Amino acid sequence: MDTEHRLALPKGTVINQYRIESVLGYGGFGIVYKAQHMRLGNWLAIKEYLPQELATRESGTVHPLGTREQVDFQTGLDRFLAEAKQLVQFENHPNIVNCQDFIEENGTAYLVMSFEDGLPLSDLIRGREKNQQSFSEDELRRIITPLLKGLGVVHKQHVLHRDIKPGNIFIRRSDEQPVLIDFGAAKQNFTEHSKSMAPYSPGYAAIEQVESDGNLGPWTDIYAIGGVMWRIIASQNPPQVENRMSAVTRNRPDPMTSALELGKGKYSENLLKAIDKCLCLNEEDRFQSVEDVLGFLDGNEQAAASAPPPQAKPEKAAASTVSKPAGQQSSAGKYAIAAVLLIILAGGGYYGFTVYQQNEELRLQAEAERQRAEELAAEAAAEAAAALEVAEQAEAERLEQERLQAEAEQAEQERLEQERLEQQQQNQQRQQQQQEQLSQAIADLGQMISIPSGFFDMGDLSGTGDSDELPVHTVFIDNFELMEHEVTFAQWDSCVQAGICAQLNDQGTGRRELRPVTNANWNQVQTYIDWLNGQTGAGYRLPTEAEWEYAARAGSTAQYHWGNTHQCALAKMNNCGEAGTAEVMNYPANDWGLFDMHGNAWEWVQDCARNNYNGAPDDGSAWTGESGCSRILRGGGWNSSEHQGRISFRNWMPATQASSSSGFRLAR
Template identity: 30%
Template sequence: MDWSCSVITVSPQIPNYEILDEVAEGGMAKVFKARQTLADRIVAIKIISPAICLNKEFRQRFIQEAQITAKLNHPNIIQIYDIAPFEDTFFISMEFMEGGSLTERIRSGRLTRDESTRIILQLAEAMNYAHKLGYIHRDIKPGNILFRADDTPVLSDYGIAKSLYHRGDLTTTGSILGSPPYMSPEQAMGRQLDHRADWYSLGIVFYQMLTGAVPFEATDPISLGIKHKQEPPPPLPSHLRMYQQLMDLLLAKEPERRLSSLDEFRAHLEAIKNVPVDTEATCLFTVESLKTAHGESAAQESPTSTRRTERGGSVSSGVWRALGVVLMIAAVVGYGAYKNMTRPAPTYPFVVVTEPVGATVTFAGEEGAYTPGASLPEGDYEVEVTAKGFWPKTFTLNHSADHRSHYVSLKPAKTAFTVDVTPADAKIRILNIQPKYEEGIPLDPGRYLLEVSAPGYEKLTRWTEISGEQFTEQVFLVEKDALESLNIAFVDIPGGKYRMGFDDGGVLWGGDPGQEVTLAPFKIMAYEVTFEQWDACVADGGCTNKADDRGWGRGRNPVISVSWNDAEEFAAWLSVKTGRSFQLPTEAQWEYAARAGSRKRFSWGDQISHKFANYGKDDCCGGLVNGADKWQFTSPVGSFPANQWGVHDMHGNVWEWVQDCWSESMKGVPADGSARTAGDCRRRVLRGGSWYSPPKSMQLVSRDANGVDVRYQVNGFRLVETPTQAPAAGAATQ
């Protein structure tokens, strides 16, 4: 919006604001104290000045100030409430600062060293926050530093701020904006700026807070800019010498050598905080004051004038003359002794600034305990620096009049942590940290909860204490039983006698009265083989068919789409892996284990129920969700109650392959319960029904058959293990 300009009245009438007083007038705008009536709060109203209103660039800066400041949300940056048009111009409504400006506090001469440190650190935090968001201030000075009623310092006036992330800028190349006493050398020269320019300006402000004056003064901006570029700042007074190294870093001419890190700045202030005032500053009579007393100053004072001591008192000229006489007498009397004296070596405050802040500093030699700010002669000093979480280090520090504050930095004590584990493919987790384990992961020294697991091995969980630059933990996992690792459980089936293919309902197999079979004890899987177990066989190279789960889920779901030949592969693989002998059950074993002593149509009784099995529609065929049967297709193994002998899912879920060749008749069933090898061996028997089957296919005597290579989504299997010993005495009879 390009507003035209008009004269600002003494008390402008702005809707929703009651003007209370005019508080300031700057080069760009007038500032009024006002009450925002609807919000019922005191605010500052800043209205663009008529003198610069016609200048489009300055109008844009006025808008930019509000837009930038509104994006900055920090306790030490002024808050913007509103920006809106007013008559032929516009205004900014912002937080009203009742505590005045830093300029006023510096002029009062009442800023203490601690107070100056508190203020400058908060301003540095605000400045650093703005830098992280991509904005440099470019005009940091005492006049732009205000105070709230609670004494909180606040950075204001982002009118000439610059975005670090956008090339579009109101300042053309070579133009100079800012306040000359506080400009960095690169700003004074009109060069490209970054955040380091603000750190220089902050250093000038800090210098002025400590001393009461800026380090450079000149009669015109050009001369002042040259001083910023070429002249070193005057050294700090002796009682502020502990700040000298920090000030040198802040006011470095080259940006790349300038301190521009908030952490480093904070570390310097922390180290300086407890340094006592230099005793040299408390000396009543200095060499310069004695020269003045003897008439050696360039501008002589009258005999009746008084002179100021460094402590601020006054001493008459007569006293100075008397003191001169005393010193002359003392010089004559003590001259002979003086000739034989060795003049004491000069001493300077010794300060070690550490990163991290608060690290412990001790002398490695015989200098005694380290005390921040203690006066020491020039020379090299070895100090040992330690801090929790960092590697200790010994530094040799050259101490002199020009190097009194020494910055040292420790490396974080990260330990390269490695787990040397057997087996090598084990999975490793560190449970009490978020980062994922990788070989050589850098960790802080300390205790870590380690979890190591691998298929076929007992999981290990234990705490380990790591230290040093490198640490290797040796782990040997204990191999567990192969069946346990695969979550395969077997149920012991007692030996016994029963009539196969017959129940209390009468003859069921093509007019055959059934066949009496006597079985030796054996073991049968409590559940059908799952995808989890099948996938382990595939991964180990024992099974070739990856088996399609049809999108119904793997894991604990029964494996489907496996042929009779596939089931034989799995049995052979598991036998080799465990050193035991497993095979598909015979038809006689399967029915015997499914009955669990029952002579009913189903192991639980004569009535079919979805409470006990996963099966299909009554009128054939297709999956059905009904009551406890929550699955349209296969259900996870063990989802229904086991029979009396602890075997699950013998009815429904999936048809189960058995060893026997197919035959329509009961004739020829071996009386010892072994597999029938006569008949059509290109087809093998399936028992138990599936999720797809109607109720009649769920009966204990129901049978089906498929070719040995057929892979249907309704077919699965389970295995048995037959002991080699003879049947136990007292076998059960069904």
């Protein structure tokens, strides 16, 4: 982590009985130092409450930036002290950083903690990935199980950590045990749903943390634990919860692939199910306590509801033999009888004729039998004709049924084809409408002002600035273009509608289409620029720090482009007027036609943070550094002081952090 901080206490400073040695790290609301007990000689970590958006340090004393910030600063300080008093009461647990003391001094407060000698889990993960080595399930469980047990102790005291991530988990060198550190984001009494002012870490924060009235509880930290496990098995940072929620509400796939899919065949189903349940978007669908998680990992999964036993299929009944009523014989039988009778008739008739000469009675009997045989033959022929007619009628009905079925299928196919064509037409119209909206949004981008090339002196020209504005040095700037105003919410929302950028929370500063977009971190700005260049091919980028100061001065050597005294009528800063930003181009432009170069919204530039200008480029290029460095912001915001709104004033934040007044403008 970048350990330079312009407001940090210098090495050798004594706080109570502790001597400051160095900066271990910092965030938006505090600085963590490595310090030594002056009498005992042991090393400790000390966290100082210093929210850089609310307060500054002058002559060693911390004080709010103004009367508007006084209430928020004092509220945060009271909560920090209340939290410190509770943390020092925690039982000594091997997986929780030991908080030993708290101090009120220099207008602020300090929390004294044990110094853990080891390696952040984030560094261990990166080292494994660099060597193409993964974590086994046994290794992962040896990290997560002790961590959950320690977190259970925290939750029993009605305290939430709220910033669990690999960077806040230390692997102790002596016994390789995980230690949960940095309770700067923790809050008491989570059942009251109070919200900490500390920023959360994207990817590890649950949806209730980014909502204004989210329902926070143990399930919130459990989401972060799931994020840590997902990070380890996926070898990538977990997606931000805002992007997950946006995708789900738009009926798009969740960008967070399930652990069951990612780790199949490498990790047990029990572990992967536990990770997925920890990461449910809705808090009621997650584990409700760390005890639930531990129980699940130990194999005490809830049994699946028993499905009803499948019903046996009924056996086919044997074909029934239907007996016809007496006197009603089948056609085949009648044909047989007729044939027999005809044969008998043929022989009997000849015999009867011969006998007739001798006996008339026998002749008459033979005639009767012949007539009967003819009648039976006629009946059989009639029944055969009727059976044939029935068969022909049945065949005709079958053919008619097939014809009707074919017509119905054809009609259904035509209906489906019509629906497909209509849907295709609607989709084309929708795509055309979206493209027109996108084209209009791109067309509405502010005018790009041509900035001429030239030399200028960069830094504190008046001698009233800070040490990081020195030394003053001459820089040559080649000609480039800079947008006349800061990027607005209307322009940003085009990227949101395209499903690329995240919906930003303006934190109550007044979200309007023509106001500058705020609460955007440096990485999110890069995502927007990449999308915009993909749509336009125009080669947009952030200005370098030297380009920004050159354009802001517009040839002036004063503290502001109009002179050395701030006026509320000329710039939106120093809490002039109502809280929040103003619409862009609402204040006079500088001599080169650029609006709001002072105040309204801080503007990200391309450069990495440095404590001074020693070794700075003299050709106007960006002064970059390691990936993940803190990035520079210039120009001040609506809530910045007159001192911070000067042309030469420099500010910086981590690239993953944003504020209610951080924005940007485009260059090319």
